[in-house]
Amino acid sequence: MKLTGAQALIKSLEMEGTEVMFGLPGGAILPVYDPLIESSIRHILVRHEQGAGHMAEGYAHATGRPGVAMVTSGPAATNIVTPLADAYLDSIPLVVITGQVPLSVIGTDAFQECDTIGITMPVTKHNWLVTDPQDIPRIVREAFHVATTGRPGPVLIDFPKDIANQMMDWGWPELVDLPGYKPNLKGHPKQIKDAARLMSEAKRPVIYAGGGILKARAAEALLELAELTGIPVVTTLMARGAFPDRHELCLGMPGMHGNYTAITAIQRSDLLIALGSRFDDRVTGKVDGFAPDAKIIHVDIDPAELGKVRRPDVPIVGDCKNIIERLVKAVVADRAKHDWADISPWMETVRGWQRDFPLQYEQFEDGPLKPQFCIEAIRDHTPTDTIVASGVGQHQMWTSQHWRFDHPYTWVNSGGLGTMGFAIPAAIGAKVGRPDRTVWAIDGDGCFQMTAQELVTASSERIPIKVAILNNAYLGMVRQWQHLFYEERYSEVYLSPDLPDYVKWAEAMGCVAFRVDSPEDVVPTIEKANEIDDRPVVIDFRTDASENVYPMVPVGHSNDDVIVGPPAGEGSR
Amino acid sequence: MEQGTHHILSVLVENKFGVLTRVAGLFARRGYNIFSLAVSPTEDERYSRMTILVDGESAPIEQVTRQLNKLIPVISISELSAADAVERELMLVTIVAGQDARSQATELAAIFEAKILDVGYESMTLMVAGQPEKLDAMTDLLGPFGIVELQRTGRIALPKLSRQSSKLRVVKPGSA
Numbered sequence: 147m148k149l150t151g152a153q154a155l156i157k158s159l160e161m162e163g164t165e166v167m168f169g170l171p172g173g174a175i176l177p178v179y180d181p182l183i184e185s186s187i188r189h190i191l192v193r194h195e196q197g198a199g200h201m202a203e204g205y206a207h208a209t210g211r212p213g214v215a216m217v218t219s220g221p222a223a224t225n226i227v228t229p230l231a232d233a234y235l236d237s238i239p240l241v242v243i244t245g246q247v248p249l250s251v252i253g254t255d256a257f258q259e260c261d262t263i264g265i266t267m268p269v270t271k272h273n274w275l276v277t278d279p280q281d282i283p284r285i286v287r288e289a290f291h292v293a294t295t296g297r298p299g300p301v302l303i304d305f306p307k308d309i310a311n312q313m314m315d316w317g318w319p320e321l322v323d324l325p326g327y328k329p330n331l332k333g334h335p336k337q338i339k340d341a342a343r344l345m346s347e348a349k350r351p352v353i354y355a356g357g358g359i360l361k362a363r364a365a366e367a368l369l370e371l372a373e374l375t376g377i378p379v380v381t382t383l384m385a386r387g388a389f390p391d392r393h394e395l396c397l398g399m400p401g402m403h404g405n406y407t408a409i410t411a412i413q414r415s416d417l418l419i420a421l422g423s424r425f426d427d428r429v430t431g432k433v434d435g436f437a438p439d440a441k442i443i444h445v446d447i448d449p450a451e452l453g454k455v456r457r458p459d460v461p462i463v464g465d466c467k468n469i470i471e472r473l474v475k476a477v478v479a480d481r482a483k484h485d486w487a488d489i490s491p492w493m494e495t496v497r498g499w500q501r502d503f504p505l506q507y508e509q510f511e512d513g514p515l516k517p518q519f520c521i522e523a524i525r526d527h528t529p530t531d532t533i534v535a536s537g538v539g540q541h542q543m544w545t546s547q548h549w550r551f552d553h554p555y556t557w558v559n560s561g562g563l564g565t566m567g568f569a570i571p572a573a574i575g576a577k578v579g580r581p582d583r584t585v586w587a588i589d590g591d592g593c594f595q596m597t598a599q600e601l602v603t604a605s606s607e608r609i610p611i612k613v614a615i616l617n618n619a620y621l622g623m624v625r626q627w628q629h630l631f632y633e634e635r636y637s638e639v640y641l642s643p644d645l646p647d648y649v650k651w652a653e654a655m656g657c658v659a660f661r662v663d664s665p666e667d668v669v670p671t672i673e674k675a676n677e678i679d680d681r682p683v684v685i686d687f688r689t690d691a692s693e694n695v696y697p698m699v700p701v702g703h704s705n706d707d708v709i710v711g712p713p714a715g716e717g718s719r
Numbered sequence: 720m721e722q723g724t725h726h727i728l729s730v731l732v733e734n735k736f737g738v739l740t741r742v743a744g745l746f747a748r749r750g751y752n753i754f755s756l757a758v759s760p761t762e763d764e765r766y767s768r769m770t771i772l773v774d775g776e777s778a779p780i781e782q783v784t785r786q787l788n789k790l791i792p793v794i795s796i797s798e799l800s801a802a803d804a805v806e807r808e809l810m811l812v813t814i815v816a817g818q819d820a821r822s823q824a825t826e827l828a829a830i831f832e833a834k835i836l837d838v839g840y841e842s843m844t845l846m847v848a849g850q851p852e853k854l855d856a857m858t859d860l861l862g863p864f865g866i867v868e869l870q871r872t873g874r875i876a877l878p879k880l881s882r883q884s885s886k887l888r889v890v891k892p893g894s895a
């Protein structure tokens with residue numbers, strides 16, 4: 147069968163099971179948009195290519211399947227660099243296709259030419275420039291394989307316009323042959339045995355669960371391991387939902403804005419079982435002072451993570467699901483032969499911290515609206531399997547702290563790159579992937595202004611997401627740092643509560659919109675929003691600008707220096 | 720460079736365009752310093768071999784190899800410590816050597832088993848191959864003549880055979 151390069155590309159994407167792609171056409175990619183008309187693939191036309199990338203990420207977060215985006219060359223390719231970098235740091239499987247000027251003029255500074263391969267090399271797991279239409283099926287096959295196996299990540303295919311128009315003989319490769327790419331999934335039996343022994347000997351163990359649990363679809367295995375051993379679990383920002391918050395062994399989020407118990411349990415532990423986590427600086431604080439007495443078991447599919455920050459006592463390279471399942475067996479075998487330490491005194495200490503240092507805020511009846519109160523109200527008036535996406539800033543930390551994540555794949559978030567503007571498009575992508583679920587974006591006013599135009603996409607495609615803007619009229623997280631570390635010298639962080647008018651703006655984009663100023667309107671408005679299921683809804687919550695995120699570990703400090711709550715007098719009532 | 724402070728990575732890569740950029744980019748991005756680099760085809764035309772001399776101070780060698788391994792076109796990496804490798808380098812050097820200095824220069828060349836490649840009225844070009852330290856020594860001794868131009872290839876290396884079985888570390892597989 148003879149196909150054009152463009153037809154071969156679309157057919158290859160179909161062969162890989164692509165159901166939906168997010169994109170926006172232009173000159174160099176034009177030929178590929180033609181056969182798309184006949185394709186089974188649903189295309190969602192975005193308003194900005196950054197939106198396409200984040201939608202693909204949201205889709206991948208919620209479904210576990212690779213997100214696919216397609217854009218043209220030059221400025222469109224550069225517009226999608228941010229989502230690529232975001233997906234790279236958070237290990238999200240993406241396949242991005244960019245148009246490119248014809249091969250014959252590459253290197254001549256042609257119209258809308260840019261070195262997409264060069265620009266995206268540092269932010270992709272791999273990228274390919276297609277130089278022969280005959281290679282298209284192989285490259286697409288390799289691209290999906292690389293994106294979704296091992297440590298997942300974004301890949302990019304740069305597709306010159308003349309390749310799209312040339313003819314090729316269609317054939318689908320059965321196998322992927324990449325001699326330099328052989329992820330090791332299995333782990334070493336001896337190390338697994340050693341890990342089991344350490345887990346039995348430890349008196350103050352903590353499981354430090356990271357995003358790798360979700361990538362490996364290992365949440366059930368983790369639950370089994372925790373329940374078998376009784377070892378408590380902290381879930382990092384990337385792992386919220388990987389272990390149910392309602393579970394008595396769940397200690398919640400560690401790190402810069404983690405809760406006191408999660409942070410302190412790690413600090414005092416004598417064994418840290420790191421599963422798919424990477425000792426990120428937002429978790430460790432000052433590395434020298436991090437969990438000083440702990441031995442480390444570190445399980446990760448990426449060998450480069452083992453020893454990158456902290457040298458493990460037992461390093462295990464492998465897929466988290468596989469390894470945890472075998473750890474469960476190894477622990478059972480170990481405990482059939484040996485005694486194990488009693489960790490009940492440790493658990494009592496931990497319970498004491500939980501009792502003494504809960505997360506706290508206070509909503510006064512007639513006082514300003516507290517952001518945490520809004521988040522908890524949404525949480526309590528939506529199904530427990532609601533998917534929640536957030537932007538980056540204070541609202542993100544409050545959402546991670548105050549939401550109750552009881553199911554995996556319900557938290558869609560930009561962790562590693564911290565990309566403002568992530569929430570709206572990511573929520574759209576998540577809703578496209580999981581139309582059966584309620585999807586909320588909990589966004590900041592600053593973030594909202596970066597990608598809000600994708601609500602036009604949502605309206606026109608009838609993707610009924612719900613958006614809560616926690617409108618504190620500030621770049622709140624930056625304001626918080628200026629408050630704490632720059633003597634309240636506020637420099638360029640004020641945004642205004644009503645410029646833009648978020649309600650009018652949302653309505654202009656085809657959404658239903660509400661404004662909430664006072665605590666008593668919060669729940670009724672959420673209930674109104676819940677009734678709308680044919681278009682996006684936006685609620686502009688006017689929240690207290692002086693509220694800061696606590697606990698907080700100041701940058702450069704050890705986690706021992708965690709500040710639990712605001713000093714007396716901070717914030718308003 | 721002092722003997723022993725460097726690591727030699729012998730990296731087998733796919734022979735495709737852009738692979739050198741990927742490798743060099745990785746070093747730059749992660750702040751690792753490359754002392755020298757030699758790239759050449761291998762007996763199998765699908766692959767090339769890069770011999771990379773890494774500064775052991777700037778780069779934790781284990782991280783370097785593990786990060787390199789993540790590059791898809793990298794097939795395998797052998798890490799050779801200086802003591803376990805035979806290393807050679809080639810140098811071309813043009814020195815000032817008019818009539819009166821020519822015989823002295825020729826004598827020196829003979830001691831170092833250098834070859835005289837070209838002779839002009841006022842200068843001559845020598846070629847010498849050997850261990851990098853030998854090239855350093857010869858450069859020092861040629862200094863007084865006046866060095867017009869000098870080029871070195873960067874070292875290439877293979878494991879010492881007698882120790883190959885115990886000391887040669889093949890770092891693949893285990894990419895992610």
Ligand SMILES: Cc1ncc(C[n+]2csc(CCOP(=O)(O)OP(=O)(O)O)c2C)c(N)n1
Pocket residue numbers: 537538539540541542564565566589590591592593594616618620621622623624
């Ligand atoms: C694209 C981008 N630019 C700048 C920043 C730095 N930054 C981090 S949080 C933040 C403020 C976010 O403001 P807003 O969305 O209103 O959230 P809030 O903190 O007020 O809840 C800024 C500017 C960033 N993370 N991303």
Ligand SMILES: [Mg+2]
Pocket residue numbers: 590591592616617618619620621622
């Ligand atoms: Mg704000």
